[in-house]
Amino acid sequence: MLSIAKKVTGLLLSSFVINLWLVVGSTAAAADEKLDKAFEALKTYDWGTDRSVLKPIDEAIVASHKDTAAKKSLEMRLVAALKGNVSQAAKDFICRQLSLIGSAGCVPAVAELLTDEKLSHMARYALERIPDEEAVAALREALPKTTGKVKVGVINSLGVRRDAKSVEALKALLADQDAEIAAAAAASLGAIGTVESAKALTEFQAKAPEKLQLAAADACLVCAERLAAAGNKAEAMALYKLLAKSEIKHVKLAATRGMLALAGKKEKSEEKK
Amino acid sequence: MHTNWVTRRTFCQQVLGVIAAPAIVPATALGMGGRPAPSERIVMGTIGCGSRGMDDMQNFLGNPDVQMAAICDVQATNRKRAKAAVDKYYGNQDCAAYRDLRELLARTDIDAVLIATGDNWHTMATILAAKAGKDIYCEKPMSVVVAEGRALCTAVERYGRIFQCGTQRRTVDRFAWAVQLARTGKLGQLKTLYAEMAPAEWFPHGHHEMTLPPEPEPPKDVLDWDMWLGPAPWRPFNPKYVQRGFWMAHRDFAGGMLTEWGSHTADLCQWANDADGTGPVEFELAEGTVIGHYANGVRLFFEPGKWPLHVRFVGTEGQVYADDDGNVEAKPQSLLADRRFGKGYPQANHVRNFLDCVKTRQKPAAPAEGAHRANSACQIANICLQLRRSLRWDPANERFVNDPEADRLLSRAYRPPWSLI
Incomplete structure (x- = not known):
């Protein structure tokens, strides 16, 4: 009796497996189609x-x-x-x-x-x-291989990916006649945030034409944050000190905030929060 | 204090010192008639003048210490309407109108901006404004993908700008009261939060990536299509894209029903759970919804929505419900006592709170971090629905846990020249 029951169960199970295989197979085939x-x-x-x-x-x-x-x-x-x-x-x-x-x-x-x-x-x-x-x-x-806005886009992506191998190429683009390209190169150097990119941005900040001054300052601020996060506090502080001399008031404020954050302090107004 | 104020005050003093007052000057312009003197006003610009922008702008105009100096919109009809409204309000023709927000932001006399563009532009416009040293009131939801929200928070923090997200229910008394019940333990231990999504019937195609057949592109002066698209992928013009009902359901331009209302409802839930600086650690895909699980055991249900917008917080010893129609229910009822609340969801208090913070540099009611965390909870729920699986989330690093595939959906490449970096 027991062996018959086992055989029946086995047959039922096999049948179930075969049916399941057929259903799954046909579903997969339909999906493929x-x-x-x-x-x-x-x-x-x-x-x-x-x-x-x-x-x-x-x-x-x-x-x-x-x-x-x-x-x-x-x-x-x-x-x-x-x-x-x-x-x-x-x-x-x-x-x-x-x-x-x-x-x-x-x-x-x-x-x-x-x-x-x-x-x-x-x-x-x-x-x-x-x-x-x-x-x-x-x-x-x-x-x-790119020019104009297409180049700007590629520069932006290199910044997003923080590609340190692009620092030299981006540094050269800071002098590009196209202001959008130069600004994008600065922003990406800031995002990459290495000591080498900080050096390039320090030079750029000093000689950037008026229309690129905000872009240069913003790139330096971002670079300083990235340097600080990586433990390069001295290099970050150097960038903040450079920007603290800026004639653009909100840049000066941002640099001061950066310096205070680096020193582990907060602005007085921040303490009210 | 406000950095641009000094410049403007000096500028006004210099100008008033050398130029004789014109023959006809409205008394309000001289600080009479109950208005602060020009040097004490917050000079503002409005970016995005559709129906919501106009509504917000009227609220700003109602504050005597605001001087709306400029408006900006990529559509001529909106520009004309907004300029006319401002000029009518002040009884002059002084309001400048711009098509390109960068021109408005370059003005050093403007202290603060109202941003009420389409959702696709909220982050980029805010970052540009922060870089230009402006304080910002930005409509919700503040971003389309998570990385945008984080970039916005970073830029606002970097420049020490005041940022108020247009999640005005934070300053509507019944919602704020309900939140305080949860935060102060009046409901016992908080267990479950219910955040409504916008009604599904507003989104007949769900959260989609449809394209539309090309139609002739209007002249830039009529509608600047390239600027309208902003950072989003290019496609040929079709007027339907510009309709709110269409773009707010499109993945390239908005977060669909989850962020449309979730940026309000999840925001209140996050606030109730004291989670303004964090978020759920797990998002469970459930039947027709997503459930967020916080590290403290509280659960956040994204509910299918229907009018009126509402939230509900449930604790071990009580619960509270509040909605946009002014209904408030509490269990036990003693929590409510004889309190009476108004109807609607006015933003006047929210606008005033922002203006006060511009002056005092205090943290506003709906700051960037809290708004970002609430909106990103909605965005992650969207990713669950898109990938059709539950996801574990690391709120500290804002990445998924061991899930690089899902991580890909946290950011998107911007169309040049726009960039988040």
Whole structure:
């Protein structure tokens, strides 16, 4: 009796497993089919196209959490689509998705867009979020190949990523005739916040044209904060002392606040809080 | 004290010393008629003059120690309407109108700004204002992603600016009273907080990334599309983007239903839990909602919303409910006693609190850090919904716990020339 019961249970269990496998398999197949259709729709996707046609890609990306193989597969499909003859809207969408799951593997394809005036921002949108060093290297390599606002964007991203290897290139850009480029270079040097960038900003602060004085001062303040946070208090204090001589009153106030914070003190008005 | 004041006072003295007074000068301009003298007024500019900006601006105009000197908007219709309102109020034509906020912020005579742009611009405009040495009253929600809010707090702190977030329920008596019940232990040990999201019917497409078909871009003087987009990704113009009902549901421009009301309701909950400098440590994705779990055991429920906006705080020994219609309920009822509260959610007290703080340099009712922490709780709940999973959060470092994928959603690259650094 017992052995019969065991056999029946075994058969039922096997049947359940087979059914479950079939259900899961068919669900997965249906999802794959939807995903294939979405990638097909991406080829003709444009501004104003119903966004829901791409939803299976959104869903596949969310589902790929902790599934390295699925993530890699999606990344490669997105890269292939990016290299195809698709619209700006489609490339915009692809960069957004790569910003979520992209790795070093997608960087070469995305980096190609960095010099394109229409697509550079979305390339940065992806690269700023991709933690791999290759993403920063791509930004660094694009810097000399860009001009105008596109260059400003690349400079900004190097600052966001705090790329110390870009200090020399950014230092050279402080003298750029384009004020937006010079201001962006100063801001990024401040954000990078190394001793070398502090030296560059100290020189820049002394000779910055009037229209760049606020940008130079702000960069020095940010740099001082970053230096202080890294334990380089002497260098931070030197920057604050430099700015304490500023004729711009709120800059002077900010420098004083910085010095007090560095010394572990607070302003009197702060104590009221 | 206020750094620009000295400059302006000196400037006024110099100007009045060399220029004879014109034949017709309104008495108010000379400090008569109950108005402080010009040198004692807070000179302001308004950036963003849509319906909310106009409403806020009227509240500022109602304060005799305010001189609204300039307005700015990327849309001509808003510029004209705002300038006309200011000029009518003062009985002159002096209000300057700008399309580019950088021109307004470059004016050294302006002490403070009201920022009431679309949400997408709140952070950038505030940071630019702080860098220009202005004090700031900024509408809620103050950012679209978490990194923006942190950058805003840092800039405001760096320059020692007064910042008031437009979460005016902090200065509406019934909400402040309800919060104080929770903070002073009158509800026993605090257990659960309920923060309403904005009504779902306002967001028929959810929190989305829709694009719209291109339409002819208007001349810059009519609507400066590039400036309207600001730091957000470019797309061809379509007038629907500019409609509040559309952009406030779009991921590129706002935080959807969670931040629309959550920046108020979660703000009051955070305040009630004495969590202005922190936030939940875990965000649990639950049926139709997200539940925040604080380190002290208190839970924050983001509830589906319906009018009137309300909050509810529950403790071991009591609970309290307050809403925008003036309803206040408490258990035990003895907590309420014979207190009576008004209706609505006026911002007059909030505006006055900001102006007083500009003068005294005291901390305002809704400072940057508290507003950021409340808004970021909503933004993290949004990330839970987007990734469809629960998340653990490190409030000290403002990163997810061992979750680099989720961390990616904390920031976004800005379109040049705009930058958070």
